[in-house]
Amino acid sequence: MRSRALVPWLWLLPAGCLLVPFFVLPLAVTFRNSFWRDDDSGVAVPAFTFANYARVLGDPYYLQVFGNTLWIALLIAALALAIAFPFAWLLARLTGRAQALVFWVVYLPLYVSVVMRAFGWIVILADSGVVNQALLAMGLIRQPIRILFEVEGMVIGMLHRYLPLMIVPLVTALRKLDPSLLRASANLGAGHWYTWRRVVVPAALPGIVAGTQLVFSGVLSDYVTPSLMGASGYQLVAPAIYYEAATNSAWALAGAMATLTLALVSLLLVVANALLRRFAPWAATL
Amino acid sequence: MMLRRRHLLATGLAAPLLGGAHAASAQATTLRVTHFGGPYQILSEIAGQPFEAAKGARVAYSVEISPSALTKLQTQKASPPFDVVLFSRAYGLRAMNGGLLHKVSRSDFPEAAHALPDTVPEAGWGAAMMIDSIDMMARRDLVGEPMTSWFDLWRPALRGKVMLPSAVNGATAFGFIACIVHALGDMKSPATANEAFARLKALKPAVRGFYVDPIQPNQMIERGDIAAAPQFAVRVANSARNTPEVVKVTPKEGVLAVPYDLCIPVNSPSIALAKSYIDFLLTKPVQGALAEKLLASPVRTDVTVPPALAPLVTTDPTRLFFQDEEFAAAKQREWLDRYTREVQN
Amino acid sequence: MKPQFGVAERFHAAAVLLFLVAPILVAMIVAFSSGNRLDFPPPGLSLRWFGVALGNELFIDGLLVSLVLAAASAVLATIAGTGAALAINHHRFRGRSLVQAAVMLPIAMPTIVLGLGLLFTLSIYDMQPGLLPTILGHAVLGLPYVVAMVTAALASYDTSLERASLNLGAGPARTFLRVTLPLIGNGVVAGGVSAFMISLDNISLSLFISKGDTLPLRLMQQLQSYADPSVAAIATVVVGLSAAGFLLSLAWGARRRRLVEPAPPGAAAGRPPAESKEATA
Numbered sequence: 001m002r003s004r005a006l007v008p009w010l011w012l013l014p015a016g017c018l019l020v021p022f023f024v025l026p027l028a029v030t031f032r033n034s035f036w037r038d039d040d041s042g043v044a045v046p047a048f049t050f051a052n053y054a055r056v057l058g059d060p061y062y063l064q065v066f067g068n069t070l071w072i073a074l075l076i077a078a079l080a081l082a083i084a085f086p087f088a089w090l091l092a093r094l095t096g097r098a099q100a101l102v103f104w105v106v107y108l109p110l111y112v113s114v115v116m117r118a119f120g121w122i123v124i125l126a127d128s129g130v131v132n133q134a135l136l137a138m139g140l141i142r143q144p145i146r147i148l149f150e151v152e153g154m155v156i157g158m159l160h161r162y163l164p165l166m167i168v169p170l171v172t173a174l175r176k177l178d179p180s181l182l183r184a185s186a187n188l189g190a191g192h193w194y195t196w197r198r199v200v201v202p203a204a205l206p207g208i209v210a211g212t213q214l215v216f217s218g219v220l221s222d223y224v225t226p227s228l229m230g231a232s233g234y235q236l237v238a239p240a241i242y243y244e245a246a247t248n249s250a251w252a253l254a255g256a257m258a259t260l261t262l263a264l265v266s267l268l269l270v271v272a273n274a275l276l277r278r279f280a281p282w283a284a285t286l
Numbered sequence: 287m288m289l290r291r292r293h294l295l296a297t298g299l300a301a302p303l304l305g306g307a308h309a310a311s312a313q314a315t316t317l318r319v320t321h322f323g324g325p326y327q328i329l330s331e332i333a334g335q336p337f338e339a340a341k342g343a344r345v346a347y348s349v350e351i352s353p354s355a356l357t358k359l360q361t362q363k364a365s366p367p368f369d370v371v372l373f374s375r376a377y378g379l380r381a382m383n384g385g386l387l388h389k390v391s392r393s394d395f396p397e398a399a400h401a402l403p404d405t406v407p408e409a410g411w412g413a414a415m416m417i418d419s420i421d422m423m424a425r426r427d428l429v430g431e432p433m434t435s436w437f438d439l440w441r442p443a444l445r446g447k448v449m450l451p452s453a454v455n456g457a458t459a460f461g462f463i464a465c466i467v468h469a470l471g472d473m474k475s476p477a478t479a480n481e482a483f484a485r486l487k488a489l490k491p492a493v494r495g496f497y498v499d500p501i502q503p504n505q506m507i508e509r510g511d512i513a514a515a516p517q518f519a520v521r522v523a524n525s526a527r528n529t530p531e532v533v534k535v536t537p538k539e540g541v542l543a544v545p546y547d548l549c550i551p552v553n554s555p556s557i558a559l560a561k562s563y564i565d566f567l568l569t570k571p572v573q574g575a576l577a578e579k580l581l582a583s584p585v586r587t588d589v590t591v592p593p594a595l596a597p598l599v600t601t602d603p604t605r606l607f608f609q610d611e612e613f614a615a616a617k618q619r620e621w622l623d624r625y626t627r628e629v630q631n
Numbered sequence: 632m633k634p635q636f637g638v639a640e641r642f643h644a645a646a647v648l649l650f651l652v653a654p655i656l657v658a659m660i661v662a663f664s665s666g667n668r669l670d671f672p673p674p675g676l677s678l679r680w681f682g683v684a685l686g687n688e689l690f691i692d693g694l695l696v697s698l699v700l701a702a703a704s705a706v707l708a709t710i711a712g713t714g715a716a717l718a719i720n721h722h723r724f725r726g727r728s729l730v731q732a733a734v735m736l737p738i739a740m741p742t743i744v745l746g747l748g749l750l751f752t753l754s755i756y757d758m759q760p761g762l763l764p765t766i767l768g769h770a771v772l773g774l775p776y777v778v779a780m781v782t783a784a785l786a787s788y789d790t791s792l793e794r795a796s797l798n799l800g801a802g803p804a805r806t807f808l809r810v811t812l813p814l815i816g817n818g819v820v821a822g823g824v825s826a827f828m829i830s831l832d833n834i835s836l837s838l839f840i841s842k843g844d845t846l847p848l849r850l851m852q853q854l855q856s857y858a859d860p861s862v863a864a865i866a867t868v869v870v871g872l873s874a875a876g877f878l879l880s881l882a883w884g885a886r887r888r889r890l891v892e893p894a895p896p897g898a899a900a901g902r903p904p905a906e907s908k909e910a911t912a
Contacts, residue, residue: 116654217738232452246354246356
């Protein structure tokens with residue numbers, strides 16, 4: 001029936017009305033701007049040139065910025081996964097009020113304002129902050145360690161922000177794991193690690209994939225945390241784009257950087273999904 | 287206040303239904319003014335309300351820092367969201383060059399007769415409301431002898447306890463470089479510039495870090511994690527007010543004046559009213575209140591501050607130097623790039 | 632049988648919780664400081680910064696604006712996202728992969744890019760920066776989260792239930808409301824809550840398309856100038872509100888459970904709770 005083919009599009013209508021004018025179009029405008037020319041007076045002039053892309057891809061400074069951001073994103077995704085997995089496994093097996101309470105704590109960093117969190121970390125990680133005071137008092141160090149406004153401090157701040165985004169999908173996936181499978185595995189003689197590797201991890205894979213995608217994309221596009229806690233020598237993409245666009249009024253250049261960032265993230269997502277489809281088809285999302 | 291909140295809720299809920307009508311066009315006698323936020327909210331009390339009492343026109347303030355205000359003017363040129371924009375001087379020039387501002391002249395503002403000559407720049411992009419500057423802030427208990435010169439930053443005792451602006455923080459960084467160049471000689475001479483960069487490079491080992499966010503050095507200095515940093519005078523004054531160990535140092539070689547200009551977007555529907563508002567801000571009582579509450583230097587020459595605030599506010603115009611804004615705009619990219627490559631890395 | 636947790640597991644969980652809570656705790660303690668600065672430990676305890684914060688018109692208005700904003704954008708995102716998730720997961724159609732990627736793209740995109748792009752396109756729609764564009768912008772940001780949550784809920788969803796309902800004569804609308812929606816309810820609510828949170832905390836988008844009057848922007852403006860404990864105080868108030876909301880939802884959940892027949896003791900052994908709304912609220 002012809003009308004049946006229309007059904008998915010009807011379901012997509014609200015999303016379309018939201019995304020097309022307020023997402024697709026702005027993206028298209030940004031893409032178009034990337035081919036324009038930056039005028040010295042601070043406006044982007046209509047043109048068609050690849051100069052902006054040449055500039056971004058040719059200048060070691062910008063390449064460094066992209067490299068930094070990718071590395072940090074991978075690092076934080078890996079750290080988040082390592083930390084979140086055992087935690088999520090425990091949380092998935094909690095019940096009732098305990099589970100609800102822990103969930104609330106997990107969500108807490110998300111709705112305490114990022115400004116507040118950054119401020120809290122500043123107090124904790126400063127040269128004269130809580131961590132350094134404690135380490136000095138215990139005699140473990142003789143001089144304060146510089147964590148704040150260094151890459152380490154920024155990583156901690158970002159990890160704090162994105163950890164819940166890794167925990168929640170993992171818990172969602174692990175909750176579906178039928179405990180009788182675990183018992184069956186034990187009954188059939190499998191050791192703890194074997195069960196973990198062959199039963200738990202595959203079941204958690206959709207959660208791992210979703211969480212990693214969320215964290216990775218989040219870090220890649222984070223502007224606020226590096227601005228408030230970042231190291232000045234370690235530039236990331238989002239603040240660099242803001243700097244070119246708002247502070248330098250270099251719209252075309254900013255457009256080129258933005259398009260490249262988007263392309264990079266999309267490429268990584270597609271590659272990741274292709275790999276998944278090959279090796280773990282039940283976890284592929286595309 | 288309660289009425290305003292109910293009105294706000296009602297607007298918030300009705301806006302999606304009404305399709306976001308332009309609030310500005312609904313009321314012809316509301317002047318939409320921007321300021322930088324935070325302590326500047328005092329403007330509604332010292333300027334907005336008295337202006338309304340005197341002229342009958344309501345003033346609605348919104349918060350925009352210079353970059354975001356410029357961005358909004360550029361993308362909404364035909365129908366600007368503001369009638370009066372507060373820009374730091376460099377942005378005012380940029381906006382003017384982009385054809386976004388209505389040109390004004392000194393004769394538009396009768397009160398300007400009592401103000402410094404640099405209040406209204408030649409190119410006429412606006413009129414300064416107050417003057418900030420790039421001073422130094424220091425911990426008097428950590429620097430030993432009181433600091434009097436920019437070059438006291440190079441003292442060996444301050445090694446590892448100095449914080450400098452990052453190039454990403456363009457305004458502060460450029461201002462600091464300008465101060466050092468000016469301290470060595472003619473700001474427009476390339477030889478002087480080279481000398482300045484050489485000296486800054488030599489300062490590197492003393493630097494604890496390069497701050498991106500303007501509040502960072504204040505937080506560090508209040509805790510005693512650093513001993514000195516170049517910083518905007520208004521910010522230094524606010525810290526010094528709360529922490530007695532922090533002092534504002536106005537080096538003898540001179541500090542760069544950073545005027546905050548009130549500018550009028552070119553397609554604003556209330557140009558005459560805007561000029562009247564700007565003139566109102568140049569009157570003696572308002573200038574006095576600005577100096578007292580915001581701790582910035584007044585543009586009027588006949589304003590005095592209470593003795594208690596004297597160390598926090600620079601009222602002596604000879605300590606300030608005004609740069610050639612066109613020259614500065616032309617040099618900005620180059621000097622900041624050099625700073626990034628030679629000093630920051 | 633109650634799950635047994637090893638010592639290492641408990642320790643790790645406690646460490647993670649501490650990590651999540653530490654900066655917030657610190658900030659909350661500073662909120663009670665009697666001093667003028669952000670000292671930790673504070674010189675003394677006092678409630679005066681709460682008075683200052685609650686008396687700060689900009690903060691209170693900011694809170695109201697942010698709440699209205701978050702609610703409106705969450706509703707939009709939930710409606711759009713649920714529809715999109717259903718379309719993608721229940722039907723095979725041409726362009727499905729593309730749509731799926733497009734719907735998740737807002738997460739991958741640096742928000743400031745969206746902000747800049749939106750600023751350019753607002754003038755096309757004859758809109759000025761303010762509440763409405765911000766609601767729409769935040770809804771775009773929340774959409775992928777709703778889609779992700781609803782998709783997760785749909786993963787264990789049996790479409791034959793829908794077909795059964797249709798076969799039994801209930802129309803598509805009724806089927807949706809009485810069969811589909813209750814079964815994916817968990818995911819929809821989780822998605823809506825996520826969209827709400829994303830909006831509440833958003834800075835990089837609001838920076839461009841709002842009038843600078845959302846709560847996080849107000850906090851940032853204050854922090855960039857004054858840096859006094861009033862910022863910590865208002866953030867503590869927000870945390871307090873959410874704690875109250877959480878306790879309310881717990882009470883609501885308990886009330887719901889009491890209204891439903893309790894399952895016999897043995898049958899539900901070892902199974903994770905099927906519907907614990909509190910967990911996702």
